[in-house]
Every structure is written in C-alpha cells, then in structure tokens.
Amino acid sequence: MRDIPLAVADVPPLAASSAYGTSASTAIVAPDRRDVRSINPVTVLGVFNDLAPGPGPDVSPALSGSGTGLVGRHRECAVLDGLVSSVRGGESKVLALRGEAGIGKSALLDYVAGNAGGCRVLRIAGIESEMELAFAGLHRLCAPMLEHLERIPEPQSEALAVAFGVAVGTTPDRFLVAIGVMSMLAEAAGEQPLVCLVDNADKLDQASARTLGFVARRLKDQAIGLVLVTHDEDDQPALTGLDELVVHGLDHEESELLLDSILRGPVDAKVRSRIIGEARGNPRALLGLPHQSGGAGLSFGFGTSGVSALPTRLEQDFQRRLGLLAPETRRLLLVAALEPAGDVTMLWRAARGLGIGSEAAVAARAAGLIEIGPQVRFCHPLVRVAVCRTASREEFREAHHALSDATDADLDPDLRAWHRAHAVTSPHDEVATELERSADRARTRGGVAAAAAFLERAAELAGDPQRAGRLGLIAAQARHRAGASEAALGLLAMVEAWPLESAQRAQVEVVRAQATFAARRGCQGPRLLLNAAQQLAPFDPDGARHTYADAFVAAFFVGRLAADVNPTTIATAVRSGPSSAQPNLSDRVLDGCADLYVDGPSKAAPVLIEALDELCADTAYENQHLRSLPLASAAAMNVWDDHAWDVLAARHLQSARETGTVGELPPALTCAVLVSILKGDLASAAVLVDETKTVIEMAQFGPSPAGAVALAAWAGAQISPDAIAKAELHRLASGGAGIATTVLNWAESVEANGRGHYFDAVVAAERATDSPGELGVRCWAMAELIEAASRTNMSELAAEALAELASLTQATATDWGRGIEARCRAMLSPDTDAEGFYREAIERLDRTVIRVESARARLVYGEWLRRQGRRIDAREQLRAAHAMFADNGFMGFAERARRELGATGETPRRRSDEGPRGLTVQESRIARLAADGLTNPEIGTELFISPRTVEWHLGKIFAELGVTSRRQLRDALPQ
Structure with a gap:
C-alpha cells in the first residue's frame, strides 16, 4: 500500500468547514454554509435532500457548487480535490479510502460527489446480500453506460452483455469482461470526465471486485477517477496495491465542534468530556453517544440501567470477551459503566464499597476493554453497552448502591438520588421525595428530560398510590415536553392504573391529546385537544384555556384536512367555555383568535393586534405567557402583524431552547425560518433549517420540511411536481398535515413567479388558496396568485383574489398587509392609478421588517416603469431590487430583476459570479x-x-x- 504524502503547507483552508447542523445520517456531512450570496438552488436543495426519505439514486450528476461542509478533514479533502482536478485535466486517478467503521469515509464520498463539477458521477455501494451474485456490483456501476456497448470491440461487448444478463451465451471470459469495462469507461469519459465512487467495496461480489481491481491498475491517460472505500486492507484482497488514503479520527478540537453541532439543552461537562474521550475521534460514535445517553444522561450524567437496541456484531464480540473475565472484574466494569462521567475517584470509592480490589482493574485493562488514568474510559462506546446488557438486575442494584454511597450528598444530591433510586427494590418514600426535589432543580436548569426521568422513577417508588399517580402524570407531561411523546403515552397507560381524582383524569386526557398530536400529527388532533379542554374546564379553567390554545394551533396545522373540528369550531367552544379567574394578555390573545373566527376580521383583528402588541411589550412574558407563544406567533402571522410575529416567533424559539422543551422546537424553528426568509435573511434561514433537521434526528420526530421547501423556493430552486419536496410534504399531508399542501403549493408559486413562469405560478397558487378556512400562508399565496394572474391576462381571477385578500388586509390595517394589498392593486389598476399604488406599497413595506416583499414591490414597479418607457426611473427601482435579491441569495428574483435591467439598457454583473466570501x-x-x-x-x-x-x-x-x-x-x- 502506498499512503499519499501530503505536507501541511499543501492543505488549503476549507471555507466549507462547519460544525453546525451536522446530520447523524450522514456522519460528518452538513450542508455548505457559505456567504449568503453563494446560496443557490443546488445548495438549498442539498439542505432539503438530507430530509428526504430513502436512499438516493446510484447515478447522480455532480452539480457545481453543491459542496459539502465537513468538520475538519482538510487533508483528506485536499487529496480528493486533487483527484477531481486531475480527472478534469484528462488524467486517470485511483484512490482507496480506508478506515474503521463510522470514521467518515462515506461522508468523504459525498464531498467528492458534491464538488466534482463538470464531471459525470457514478456511485454505488457494495451490498452484502449480493456478494454471492457474480458481477452484481459491476452491473449497477455500468448500467448507466450500457449505451456504449455498441461502440466497444465486439468480443468485449458480447462478454459484457452475457455478464450483465442482456444476452444469452456461455460463461464469459473474465479477461474480456475486464477489458470491456475499461473500454466502456473510456467511451463514457470521452464525452465527459468520469468519477466512479464505490462505497463498501469490501461487500462487493468477488467477480466485481477483481474486475475493478484489474481496471484500477491499468487506467492511464483517460479522464477517469475511481475511489473505492473499504475498512481494512484484508477486507478485499482484490483491491490491494492501489494508492491509499487512510482516514483517521478527528482531533479533540474537531470532535468538540462535531459534538456541539448536535447537542441540544444542558450538558454535563464531565459527560461531554467522557463522550469525546471514548469516541476517539470517530464521528459515528460521537453522533451516536448522545442518542444513547438521552436528555437526562446529558444533563446530569445518569447511567442507564438497561439497553433496548439489538446488539451489533461488534457488541457481541465485546460480550464474548466479557464472558471470559472473573465476576469481580465484570462488576468493576459495571460500576464504571454506570458512572458515565469517568470519575476515577468515584470508581474506586464504589469499588471499595463492593470489596473489589485493584487486580480487577488490571484484568479489565489487559482485556483491552477499559483505560483507567486521570479519567476512566472504555476502549469503545459499545463496551459500555455490552457491560450493561450482560449484567443481572441484582448486579445493577449493587452497583447503584455502591455509587450512591460513594456520592457526596451535599456536592451532588441529584446524582446520589438517582443512584439510590436504582438501588432500592421496593417503594421508598424518602427516595421518592429526593427525586422530586431533583426534578425541581432539573427544571430550573432547563433539563426537562432529566426532570421526567426523576419523576418517573419517583412515581415507581412512591408508597402512596395517589402520590404515585400524581407524580406519574407530571412525569408524562414532562416526557411530552421533552419530545418523547410516544414514551409519554406509554407512561399514561401506567398512570391510569393508579387511583386518580376526576381532575387528574381530565389532566390525563389533556396530556394524552397533546402527546398523541405531537407524535402522530393526525387530523384528529384538534378533536382530541378540544375534548380534553372541555373535560378539564370544570376543574381547571386556566388549564382548559391553555388546551384550547393548543387545539387552535393543531387546527392551523391540520388546515384543510380538518374533519369535524376546525378553527371556527374551537372558537365557538372558547366563547362558550370558562373565563379565566385572572385574565391576562394570554387570555386576550385566545379570546381575540376566537373572535376572529366567529365575528370576522373587520371586528376582531384590531383588538387582536392590540393584544399582540401589548404582549410583545410585556417584559415579564417569560414568567406567565410562555404557553401562549405558539398561538400568539401564529395569530400574528394570520393578521399580518409583522413586528409582533418577528418578536413572538423569536420568543417562542428562545423559550423552547431555554426550557429544553424539545417537542416545541420543530414548529418554533419552522416559524423562525419563515420569518428569516421574509426578512431577507436566507443565511439565518439555512442555519435554522439545519437545526430543525438535527432536532428531528435527535428526538426522532417525523420530518418537518416546510422550512426547507420555503427556503428552496425563495432562493430560486426549482421544485417540480415530481421533486422530493412535494413527495415528502404530500406524505405529511396524507398523515393529517393539511398545512403541508398549502406550504408546498405556495412555495411552488413563489419559485415560479421568481423565474417569471406565471402560468405555473397560477396553477400552484390556485391549489394553495382552494381552502377558504385557512389564513396565513394561504393569504400569502393569494398575493402570488394575483401577481401571476395579472401577467397572464386572467384579470377576473386576479380581481376575485384581490377582493378576498383586501377584506382581511383592510381589517388588520397593518403596513405589511396594506402594503401587499397596494402592490397587488397596482398590478390590476389602469396606468393612471397604478403608480400611486406602487408608491404606497413601497412606502408601507419599507416600514415593515418584511424586506423581501419591499424588494418585490420595487421590482414590479420597475417593470411597470419600463413598460411605460421611463427607463431612468425604472433603473432606480430595479437596481435597488436586484441588489437586495442578489446580495441575500434570492437568485430567482435576482435574475428576473437583472433581465429587466438589461431591457432598460443596463447590464448588471451577476452577483453569483463574484464568488462567495470566505465566511461560512x-x-x-x-x-x-x-x-x-x-x-x-x-x-x-x-x-x-x-x-x-x-x-x-x-x-x-x-x-x-x-x-x-x-x-x-x-x-x-x-x-
């Protein structure tokens, strides 16, 4: 093997390096976060691709600029960039990528695919189930090139045709097959430089592996690159003797960056240090350990008392090695596994309590399972899992008991309470009380998941069944708020077995409705929440009103798919339901939303906007209005109150982060994405989209691609009816998310208007607006419909849409709504009246935070001025619009403005040609x-x-x- 030498000075800095938003599914890969002017359709669709279900196609055109951001990997990327550069220059290059599982080899293939602009990229991966099928892997690699069979010598083409099953004949000569593959690759490379990527080459069938090895050693002056990935040299002997790049683990600083990219909520410093130490720079281990630890483990460092996933082969190997050790050594390892901070002093205190001597540590070290130095570290994260899986219940109890005795009650009461709780086997009120206190401390630190863990165990240990039911109910609510809604539903089933009062049973129904909707997002969510609110009303009027607010938010989400419960149904229930004992701003917002749907916008909108503005001005919002933020943010969007929407959406996101309510994060992040887009900040929107993806992966929610779709549309990406965006959002819609259909069609209409494809925009906008009960995004789509219809001589359709839009915008009387109305009215007015409306639109929208709509007003005004023959005036408006669009990554609208400027005789430079700045x-x-x-x-x-x-x-x-x-x-x- 020949490892490629590379001097440090030869490694260029990678502007794409980033530690933010890393996807667990792609190891160390994250979407490229460059300067906002580099945001383009390819980049944005790359962000969304990570949310799409299922594997991508084997053949993927390498699009220039797609790029992939990596944590570290400067050396490896430099080598791979050199390979691609050589291929573009007409040379052949072959490289074997080797390294342990999870080290990031597939991520580096992603990097090559994303940065091989100008090349055709063919990508396959070895499949274990096909290892007995001769030429199976080679067939998948060559299938896209079969049209070249007729151009290669006949003996070679005949051999390949038989090998690939497209012709009948005797067993083909292996040499002719290999020569034929070389000829086919050469033919394809003659049309366009070719890069072939083979992942998991150790799982290729032997016929394919030998053929690729033969080809790799004989490629010469042809524009062909071949990158093969295996774990070790011995995994695939047929691929030995190639230039090799060994992929090592990340260094400590890079490991910290990667871990930071996925952590959410409070993290114990010692646990963080242990995770980084045990992962040893392996990205997959770094990304997997937080999943194993969970929210409670990350917040306070609690060890797990069991594991649920099926053991892997590597774990089974560790289990066999554990079985060879003496019982005393296994007990020491269990204590170390349950003390995840790696505190060596704590380990020896507990070991002495169990009568375990130092010889047990010597044996564990000799077995290569653990390192005991300044910090206790397992040689691999799966050793910890194997130790826990093979321990008996009694061994767990003894280890926890020893650790509780070794833990200082004054310095770390929570960890001591946790160990005590798992050391007892029967109800224990004193320990349950300690756990309750720990749960209270956890909440103040934002550790909702930790609080839930404390409370659940406290419920199990409470001697009084009524107390157990109360604690279990609170624990279920905390589980739901922490994002574990399915676990909350399971806990509620246990809670119902305990004696509960009528009020508690009503609260059970509230938590069940909240958790069911959060976990499954079905169209029955509004009905469940409404019923729960009505059951709770006689016992807790304020709690019932909060649940009505949840029902409103659920109804907005379900939208057009609502069955018998829609916003009007909920509004009627609120009007006839209980009043708050001490009404506050949250109550005024709820009542305002009810009035909006019962009395109509002309009467209710001004009162609701006043309440929203007062809520924004209330500096004590964090103490008494947190639960109202989702509804308040949605209400502000529905009544075109841009300033309130900006403030309240930010508060909603901030509160979800600070309190650790992971279940609130995806909708809060999606709302923040929409705010950022309309404010003209696609850079922040892209980061928030990545964060949404990370939160979803960490908490195992269903996909939430609405923000990514909106980002792609406004950035100018083409979202065709068959694109992944529509497939995913339609999947959500089929599960009850009616808003998904509205968002997708609105996004399609925005993208089409940006490119000037007005007939497509009309079709998409009509679909987005065909559900009269919806507000918010539907109303935005109405503005898109008016613009598109006015450009396609559909004046009647545009006039109908304007009449409906104006009925709401005039009632709200906000600059955002009235500005959009004025812009739409200008496009439908005669020339004598149009200019006044255009100027009104710009003046009003300039007073809002909605910068992108202000730029669009200037764009359509400039287009109108040019048609009036006023070229100088048109240039002024079009320059301003073009600058805003191009500088902030709205490339579809930027190109439309550029074309209009060209029509006035001015040719602006394309901003995308300037290249990105150096900052991610x-x-x-x-x-x-x-x-x-x-x-x-x-x-x-x-x-x-x-x-x-x-x-x-x-x-x-x-x-x-x-x-x-x-x-x-x-x-x-x-x-």
Missing part, C-alpha cells in the same frame, strides 16, 4: 453576534455551541476578514 454562514452569525457586543458564552448560548468553539471560530473569522479585534468586525462585515 455559521461564522457569519458568530461574527455578527460578536460585532453586536455579545461575549463568547452568550454567543455559545445563542447558537448551542461551547464558548471554546466560539473562540475557535473567531480566530478563523479574524484571519479571514483581516481584523484583530471585535471592534473592527462591524466595519468589516457587509451591512
């Missing part, structure tokens, strides 16, 4: 926060990364921008 999107956010005066810990809190990671990024930012202090950042950053 994550770095841009850090730089702006630092320029605003935030400290490193404050920035870390805002972006869910550590202060040390912030400092690392700032060093890169200073070097890239050529500044030496934070004071210089503001002037160095684009405004």
